Amino acid sequence: MTERKRAEAALKASERQFHTLADSIPQLVWMADAGGKIFWFNNHWRQYTGTDSQDWQAALAPGPFHGARERWALALQTGTPFELEVSLRGADGQYRPFLTRAVPLRDAASAVYRWIGTHIDISERKRGEQELRNARDAAEAALHNLKETQNSLIEAEKLAALGRLVAGVAHEINNPVGTSLTVASSLEHKTAMVAVELANGTLKRSTLNDFLEVSREASSQLVANLNRAANLIQSFKQVATDQSYSNQRVFDLGELTEQIVTSLRPGLGKQNLALTIECQPDLAMNSYPGPYGQVLTNLFLNALAHAFPNGKNGTIDIKVVQAAGDDNVDVLFSDDGCGMSLDVRRKAFDPFFTTRREQGNTGLGLHIIHTIVTNCLGGTLTLESEPGKGTKIHLVLPRVAPASSAAS
Structure with missing residues (x-):
């Protein structure tokens, strides 16, 4: 016990x-x-x-x-x-x-x-977890809003580029159309005068011969100028259609590049610049013509805006050839303009980076190019530039683009 x-x-x-x-x-x-x-x-x-x-x-x-x-x-x-x-x-x-x-x-x-x-x-732990969830949700919402804003700015930049093309083509078309209108008005006046003389019985053989000669010359000028306007409209229409629809299809890269360049030439305006193009024939592509046109358009507009300040003379060259092997093509875009410093060259493809923001530039042109080439066309690009020695951009594009939707 x-x-x-x-x-x-x-x-x-x-x-x-x-x-x-x-x-x-x-x-x-x-x-x-x-x-x-x-x-x-x-x-x-x-x-x-x-x-x-x-x-x-x-x-x-x-x-x-x-x-x-x-x-x-x-x-x-x-x-x-x-x-x-x-x-x-x-x-x-x-x-x-x-x-x-x-x-x-x-x-x-x-x-x-x-x-x-x-x-x-565990009240404090729960409160902390809730604050963490709220912070995560806020960050995700901010990221979503940022992406939406960036996408909106990119779309706006694309539309702005197309708008600049429209303005240039409209100005270029105005010349042959205006000339045609002048010739047609003069021909209409001479036709009315001949008709009056014919009605009065005073029409002379020499007057009739002069009228026929003027009519032949006027007809020749009308056909030439209207054909020029029609070709400009057709080229621009194809480029604008391709840039509006990002469908994959088979096309000849040289022919498409020629069409795009035809639409770009009016953008030179009064600048004393030469735009040269060299395309190897029979380069069949199964890719996205619209995004490809957007790349060339942005390269061209970027060169106009930055490479030739103060109306400097110069040349823009576009060369399209088959790369080593049969699977890729090389697109070489170069200018002999002012070039880029090392710091600018490193940031060239960064979104919203621009050296001319005070002039309304958004800094999205080259970023759009990089996104389209790498994400949509499945290619690569390199940039070479030095101050005073111009800029060279080399694109390597597969002849058959990856089976995915075009970059927005």
Whole structure:
């Protein structure tokens, strides 16, 4: 009996030490018997709940109650530890998130004789997680808005480039159309005069011969000028159509490049620049003519804007040849303009980088070129430039573009 009493006293002393320790930690601690009936809570539990009740489930939020009870019943049945998140009501009536853990205590025969559980307040962690989610959502929204803005600016830059082509072609077409109108008006006047003389019976053979000669010359001028206007319109129409639709199709690269250059020439305006082109014949491509035209257009407009300041004379050269092997073509675009410094050359393809922002440039022209060549046409490009030595841009394009949609 003495040994038994000593053992019981030692057990009680051990429990008092555990209770003292449990009361000193900032967690809600409880103990339950093997059947799951809770018989003890530490002081922090009483302080948080404001009650001495040992029915901890009464403090659970209504929603998680059934789930927690099922998990607790399963743990009692299997004798395994469990962990779950619950919401517990405090003395102020507010529910807060807690992480609940329960572990079984076993005797020498490995039988469960008691359970120890803890509730850890994870309000700060939850708040931090929510703030992190909010920050992530805000960052994703900002990134989405940035991409939308960038796409809008790129589309605007494309339309602006096409608009500059329209203005140049319209100016170029105005010359043959204006000449044709003048010739037609003069011919109409002479025809009316001949008709009057014919009606009055005063028409002379010499007058008729002069009229026929003038008519032949006028007809020849009308045909030449109207054909010139028609060719300009047809070239521009094809280029504009290709740039509006990014469909993959088979085309001759030399013929397409000639059409594009025909539409670009009016953009030279009064600048004393020469635009030369050399295309190897029979370069069949299965690619995207619209994006390819956009690349040449942006290269041309970029050269006009930056390579020849203050009306400087110069030459822009475009050369299209088959690359080594049969799978690729080389497109060489070069000018003998002012060239680029090392710092400018390194940033040339960066979005929104421009040396002439005060003149309304967006800095997207070369970035669009890089995006189209690498993402849509499946090619590569390199840039060589030095101050005073012009600029060379070398495109290597596969004759069969990757099967993907064109760059927007």
